[in-house]
Amino acid sequence: xxxxxxxxxxxxxxxxxxxxxxxxxxxxxxxxxxxxxxxxxxxxxxxxxxxxxxxxxxxxxxxxxxxxxxxxxxxxxxxxxxxxxxxxxxxxxxxxxxxxxxxxxxxxxxxxxxxxxxxxxxxxxxxxxxxxxxxxxxxxxxxxxxxxxxxxxxxxxxxxxxxxxxxxxxxxx
Numbered sequence: 810x811x812x813x814x815x816x817x818x819x820x821x822x823x824x825x826x827x828x829x830x831x832x833x834x835x836x837x838x839x840x841x842x843x844x845x846x847x848x849x850x851x852x853x854x855x856x857x858x859x860x861x862x863x864x865x866x867x868x869x870x871x872x873x874x875x876x877x878x879x880x881x882x883x884x885x886x887x888x889x890x891x892x893x894x895x896x897x898x899x900x901x902x903x904x905x906x907x908x909x910x911x912x913x914x915x916x917x918x919x920x921x922x923x924x925x926x927x928x929x930x931x932x933x934x935x936x937x938x939x940x941x942x943x944x945x946x947x948x949x950x951x952x953x954x955x956x957x958x959x960x961x962x963x964x965x966x967x968x969x970x971x972x973x974x975x976x977x978x979x980x981x982x
Contacts, residue, residue, distance in 0.1 A: 835942060847974060851878065851951060853963040863965035872945070872976075874928045874965075880955050882924030885960055886952040889915045890915050890971070893936045893945050894937070896965065898969050901950040912946075915963045922954055946971045 861878035871948035874889050888901040892912035899906045899914075907914035913935050915928045935945060949965035966972040 811912075845939060849949075849966040849972065851876065851949075851953070851963050851965055852968050853953060853961045855968060856883070858969050860953050860961075861951075861961050863951075865947065865949075865965075867976055870932060872930045872932055872935065874947065876922070876923075876926050876928075876931075876948055876951050878951070881956055882925055882953050884919055884926055884951055885922055885954050886918045886950075887916065887926055888948075888950040889928045889930070890932060890948040891935050891945055895946050895973075896948075896971060898971070899948055905908060905950075944973045946973045947974050948972075 828849075846864045846866040849863045849865065850857075850859045851863050852858060853860045860882055861876065862877040864873075864877065866873050866875075872891060876884055876887050878884055878970070886901070890896070890899045890907035890910070890912045892910060894909075894911045896910035898911060899910060899912070900938070904914040904915050904916065904965075913930055914930075915930060917926070917928070948971040951963045952960050953963050954960045964970065
């Protein structure tokens with residue numbers, strides 16, 4: 810009798826674990842989907858004063874990093890270093906250092922300033938396999954200028970740091 814009860818409890822537990830896995834990862838055959846836009850603060854200086862936003866999204870083919878400084882500010886430069894591996898801080902504009910860290914670098918300078926700018930990078934270039942729901946590491950830097958021509962450096966999420974960004978999620982059943 811005890812053996813039947815233990816066997817029944819084990820079967821119930823196995824069913825609960827299987828159901829939990831389905832709810833977390835989606836039905837068999839479901840495919841990961843691109844995340845909705847994730848928004849990070851664009852912070853300036855060691856005191857991390859928020860001076861805008863950086864939005865990150867993807868469509869399954871391209872990673873899009875959009876810089877949007879606050880009103881009255883504009884962009885003089887943007888630099889993005891993206892890797893499927895974690896990496897140490899990379900000096901802005903250092904394409905070689907970014908690539909040495911296993912990353913992909915994009916950098917642009919503007920004259921006149923831009924109020925809004927999107928950097929687009931093919932996911933395949935990063936090495937990201939979207940169907941495995943990976944995370945990537947991003948360092949997004951900008952030089953922000955105010956109406957008086959003063960310029961300051963700013964980063965997405967945290968000053969002089971990269972951050973982990975999840976490329977996709979697995980849908981629920």
